[in-house]
Amino acid sequence: MKREIFDKEAFKKEVKDNVRMLYRKDLEEASEQEIFQAVSYAVKEVIIDQWMETQSSMKREDSKVVYYMSMEFLMGRALGNNLINLTAYQAVAEALEEMGLDLNVIEDQEPDPALGNGGLGRLAACFMESLSTLGYPAYGCGIRYRYGMFKQKIKDGFQVEVPDNWLKDGYPFELRRPEYTYEVKFGGYVRAVNTPDGRVKFVQEGYQSVKAVPYDMPIIGYNNHMVNTLMIWDAEPAECFELDSFDKGDYRKAVEQENLARNLVDVLYPNDNHIAGKELRLKQQYFFVSASVQRAIARFKKMHSDIHDLPKKVAFQLNDTHPTVAVAELMRYLLDEEELQWDDAWNITTQVCAYTNHTIMAEALEKWPIEIFSRLLPRIYQIVEEINRRFILQIQEHYPGDNGKIERMAIIYNGQVKMAHLAIAAGHSVNGVARLHTEILKNQELKDFYELFPDKFNNKTNGITQRRFLLHGNQLLAKWVTDHVGEEWITDLSKIEKLTLYVDDEKAQHEFMNIKYQNKLRLAKYIKEHNGIDVDPRSIFDVQVKRLHEYKRQLLNVLHIMYLYNELKEHPDMEFYPRTFIFGAKAAAGYKNAKLTIKLINSVAEVINNDKSIQDKIKVVFIEDYRVSNAEWIFAAADVSEQISTASKEASGTGNMKFMLNGAVTIGTMDGANVEMAEEVGKENMFIFGMSSDEVIAHEKNRDYDPMQIFNNDQDIRKVLMQLINGFYSPQDSELFRDLYNSLLNTQCTQYADTYFILADFRSYAEAQKAITEAYKDEKGWAKMAMLNTAHSGKFSSDRTIEEYVRDIWHLEKLTVEPEKED
Numbered sequence: 072m073k074r075e076i077f078d079k080e081a082f083k084k085e086v087k088d089n090v091r092m093l094y095r096k097d098l099e100e101a102s103e104q105e106i107f108q109a110v111s112y113a114v115k116e117v118i119i120d121q122w123m124e125t126q127s128s129m130k131r132e133d134s135k136v137v138y139y140m141s142m143e144f145l146m147g148r149a150l151g152n153n154l155i156n157l158t159a160y161q162a163v164a165e166a167l168e169e170m171g172l173d174l175n176v177i178e179d180q181e182p183d184p185a186l187g188n189g190g191l192g193r194l195a196a197c198f199m200e201s202l203s204t205l206g207y208p209a210y211g212c213g214i215r216y217r218y219g220m221f222k223q224k225i226k227d228g229f230q231v232e233v234p235d236n237w238l239k240d241g242y243p244f245e246l247r248r249p250e251y252t253y254e255v256k257f258g259g260y261v262r263a264v265n266t267p268d269g270r271v272k273f274v275q276e277g278y279q280s281v282k283a284v285p286y287d288m289p290i291i292g293y294n295n296h297m298v299n300t301l302m303i304w305d306a307e308p309a310e311c312f313e314l315d316s317f318d319k320g321d322y323r324k325a326v327e328q329e330n331l332a333r334n335l336v337d338v339l340y341p342n343d344n345h346i347a348g349k350e351l352r353l354k355q356q357y358f359f360v361s362a363s364v365q366r367a368i369a370r371f372k373k374m375h376s377d378i379h380d381l382p383k384k385v386a387f388q389l390n391d392t393h394p395t396v397a398v399a400e401l402m403r404y405l406l407d408e409e410e411l412q413w414d415d416a417w418n419i420t421t422q423v424c425a426y427t428n429h430t431i432m433a434e435a436l437e438k439w440p441i442e443i444f445s446r447l448l449p450r451i452y453q454i455v456e457e458i459n460r461r462f463i464l465q466i467q468e469h470y471p472g473d474n475g476k477i478e479r480m481a482i483i484y485n486g487q488v489k490m491a492h493l494a495i496a497a498g499h500s501v502n503g504v505a506r507l508h509t510e511i512l513k514n515q516e517l518k519d520f521y522e523l524f525p526d527k528f529n530n531k532t533n534g535i536t537q538r539r540f541l542l543h544g545n546q547l548l549a550k551w552v553t554d555h556v557g558e559e560w561i562t563d564l565s566k567i568e569k570l571t572l573y574v575d576d577e578k579a580q581h582e583f584m585n586i587k588y589q590n591k592l593r594l595a596k597y598i599k600e601h602n603g604i605d606v607d608p609r610s611i612f613d614v615q616v617k618r619l620h621e622y623k624r625q626l627l628n629v630l631h632i633m634y635l636y637n638e639l640k641e642h643p644d645m646e647f648y649p650r651t652f653i654f655g656a657k658a659a660a661g662y663k664n665a666k667l668t669i670k671l672i673n674s675v676a677e678v679i680n681n682d683k684s685i686q687d688k689i690k691v692v693f694i695e696d697y698r699v700s701n702a703e704w705i706f707a708a709a710d711v712s713e714q715i716s717t718a719s720k721e722a723s724g725t726g727n728m729k730f731m732l733n734g735a736v737t738i739g740t741m742d743g744a745n746v747e748m749a750e751e752v753g754k755e756n757m758f759i760f761g762m763s764s765d766e767v768i769a770h771e772k773n774r775d776y777d778p779m780q781i782f783n784n785d786q787d788i789r790k791v792l793m794q795l796i797n798g799f800y801s802p803q804d805s806e807l808f809r810d811l812y813n814s815l816l817n818t819q820c821t822q823y824a825d826t827y828f829i830l831a832d833f834r835s836y837a838e839a840q841k842a843i844t845e846a847y848k849d850e851k852g853w854a855k856m857a858m859l860n861t862a863h864s865g866k867f868s869s870d871r872t873i874e875e876y877v878r879d880i881w882h883l884e885k886l887t888v889e890p891e892k893e894d
């Protein structure tokens with residue numbers, strides 16, 4: 072039963088009143104942005120009640136709480152989703168329509184809070200939503216970056232990064248909470264003080280401090296009155312007089328301190344899977360972690376007097392190594408403030424903290440130079456040293472005389488602090504994000520750690536929220552699914568499996584494909600508006616949207632398009648089913664080959680889209696500024712989902728699941744969660760190609776892969792690669808794509824040529840693509856395959872993932888939130 076929380080007339084009045092209150096205008100005079108604000112504030116009214124109800128239930132039940140610590144939360148727009156989860160979307164749409172307003176247009180006014188890079192940040196957002204929907208008490212802890220992920224413009228085919236000032240009009244769904252301000256200290260030195268009772272106390276002196284002020288954002292559960300909180304921290308300068316007594320009156324220090332606060336939360340580092348090793352990033356990490364730990368403990372202490380009970384009431388989940396200083400910060404608190412003994416403090420810390428690994432890419436493993444770490448966080452560094460000292464003793468005890476182990480496992484080694492090693496040594500759980508990924512961690516990357524702590528390791532295959540990626544993003548299909556299997560799928564995605572009953576039903580097939588067609592029309596319109604390109608909605612929409620990274624192999628995709636184009640030119644009469652290749656991807660600003668790949672895609676698009684002789688059989692579209700809001704439409708419109716990473720490199724992938732849910736068929740390698748998708752839907756309903764992860768890993772070990780041999784023996788591949796350096800796609804500058812060519816063939820440029828086995832997989836990819844065309848021509852067969860993908864996507868709900876985290880790691884109880892009685 073949906074609870075009626077919504078009075079249409081009252082809502083309409085509220086919107087009008089808000090426009091007056093906020094802008095001193097009548098509705099007719101207000102801009103779309105102003106109306107968005109007014110509507111959002113009206114929705115916030117409803118949310119606030121539920122938010123308060125949730126807080127009081129949590130207190131009453133004294134629930135255990137998980138703090139999901141993450142440098143990134145890629146929330147996407149809130150208005151539409153909040154309405155969906157309040158089950159008020161239709162009612163609000165109608166109310167607005169009666170006022171002459173279009174909810175879609177209003178939703179479109181909301182900035183896309185892009186406080187994340189890609190998969191890891193979006194996963195954090197899906198997890199928060201699932202926690203609320205399932206009724207588990209949780210806080211998300213993150214940073215309120217003033218500039219989130221940059222906006223991407225394409226100029227002349229090149230990516231240009233534009234700052235994203237998402238807060239410029241004010242963000243209606245946040246709430247500043249100055250009453251929870253905490254101090255975070257950087258730098259200075261540590262002095263040991265003997266206390267009268269014979270203990271040694273460590274005090275940090277000569278430091279600079281920043282005030283951390285949280286903004287709370289509501290995370291609304293679906294139809295259950297549960298509203299959890301995402302706290303994102305802003306930095307404000309501590310007043311000069313708050314300088315440590317030692318430095319009072321030091322003007323230079325005072326100014327430095329003020330600057331520290333100003334820069335701290337300015338911008339999200341736009342690197343995905345690659346560390347920049349910048350001091351400011353470590354500051355950001357400690358800043359939000361220290362503030363979050365302080366708030367968590369303060370909340371705990373309001374209700375409890377014995378700090379030993381902390382693990383019964385609090386869990387910290389570390390989203391990758393980025394928040395791993397939490398381990399040492401908690402130790403610091405327990406040792407220095409609570410004055411616990413080391414073993415006692417360690418015992419508590421270990422039970423509270425757990426770590427999720429999201430990548431095996433070596434360049435993404437965080438390491439900090441001791442010099443930076445110890446200068447910035449002197450007390451924290453001392454504690455990490457002691458953790459390391461004890462950890463090495465443990466290693467020596469287990470493996471006497473084996474110095475290799477110490478070399479590979481120490482937390483501090485070779486002048487560096489290794490955050491993953493700290494997280495594994497200190498957490499009670501280490502999880503990967505798909506089964507294959509967890510196995511690779513256990514057997515390769517983290518083998519030594521797995522041998523020492525086999526019980527810590529576990530898998531939690533990622534998931535996505537069906538509320539955003541089907542119910543909101545694809546409303547036509549959502550309604551159709553509900554008509555066929557009932558609405559239970561909204562909170563229990565396994566129920567969507569009942570669709571299998573209809574996969575051979577011609578009427579159902581027809582309806583399903585017609586919805587896909589409607590969604591393709593919607594996307595085609597978007598592409599026309601944003602790119603000025605006409606695409607045929609009857610062509611196969613073949614989509615690769617994700618961060619641009621060499622291991623994700625957008626280059627393989629575009630090389631294959633170049634190959635297809637050559638084929639069409641050589642055999643103009645060959646049978647060819649029209650295809651629209653759609654890309655969307657941001658490249659890290661300093662990642663040369665990634666940016667060059669974007670240029671290549673656009674150059675290929677330019678040539679092919681304008682070649683009349685191929686009669687629009689191929690179109691190539693690069694969608695500018697791929698982000699959560701346009702992603703929802705893109706998934707809904709896809710026929711083919713490209714998940715083509717080099718096997719073993721993609722930890723899980725989550726876009727793959729969003730496509731599957733929306734009835735796209737995957738062409739992919741046996742990598743990440745693709746493996747489990749194949750298990751669910753059957754390999755015959757996917758197009759699997761390429762080397763297995765074992766083969767890739769074997770080649771990497773043996774260093775026996777030679778792309779030059781392929782280049783020399785396969786004339787089609789050779790032709791395509793030559794087109795990278797003969798000006799075919801860059802007549803003005805034939806050298807433009809030389810670096811991409813080199814990355815495939817030249818051993819001098821990377822550790823070895825074609826690091827990601829693009830040429831090795833090319834033929835098998837081309838075969839799979841051919842098979843797709845054949846399959847698509849069989850309309851009924853394709854409809855069935857697409858429906859089966861939707862029907863078997865049940866496992867990939869983040870609700871399932873969260874239930875597993877709760878069961879194995881967090882041990883939370885469900886909370887029921889009762890609406891407050893009206894008096």
Ligand code: 26W
Nearest residue numbers: 190191344345429435504721722723724725
């Ligand atoms: C230190 C720089 C940095 C920044 C971000 C290093 C690593 C990251 C992330 C781990 C990158 C990321 O988003 N990883 C993705 O996480 C998803 C959620 O688990 C997985 O589905 C993707 O496979 C993984 O690439």
